[in-house]
Amino acid sequence: RYLVRPPNAPADTPPPVGQRLADLAASFQQAAIDSILTKVELALTRTGCRALAIGGGVASNTLLRESIERLGHKHGVKVFVPPRSLCTDNAAMGAIAWERLERGQNDGLELDVFPGTDRSATHRT
Numbered sequence: 001r002y003l004v005r006p007p008n009a010p011a012d013t014p015p016p017v018g019q020r021l022a023d024l025a026a027s028f029q030q031a032a033i034d035s036i037l038t039k040v041e042l043a044l045t046r047t048g049c050r051a052l053a054i055g056g057g058v059a060s061n062t063l064l065r066e067s068i069e070r071l072g073h074k075h076g077v078k079v080f081v082p083p084r085s086l087c088t089d090n091a092a093m094g095a096i097a098w099e100r101l102e103r104g105q106n107d108g109l110e111l112d113v114f115p116g117t118d119r120s121a122t123h124r125t
Contacts, residue, residue, distance in 0.1 A: 052077050
């Protein structure tokens with residue numbers, strides 16, 4: 001918070017740009033990854049698991065992927081990291097659904113499910 005606007009700074013203080021913005025983003029990324037790694041390491045220590053898998057949109061993050069691999073090696077655990085093409089985020093699907101709902105395009109519960117549908121064909125920005 002203080003990096004974005006220092007204490008007692010005027011309300012119209014411009015947001016960080018350039019190197020300050022890059023530092024802010026990198027700091028947030030590192031804090032998020034540290035939090036994940038702390039919890040994963042605690043789980044590995046407490047459970048004695050011999051394998052670790054990550055997935056979802058967050059698994060696309062290069063630094064997280066590398067950090068999880070190192071943590072697995074440290075604990076002698078086999079790590080499974082899927083290809084980035086399989087690390088998708090449900091937020092995109094939620095956004096598409098919301099956009100369709102706003103346009104009055106809703107489907108009943110009888111709608112069939114088509115996993116792997118090319119979302120780019122149904123969503124144009």
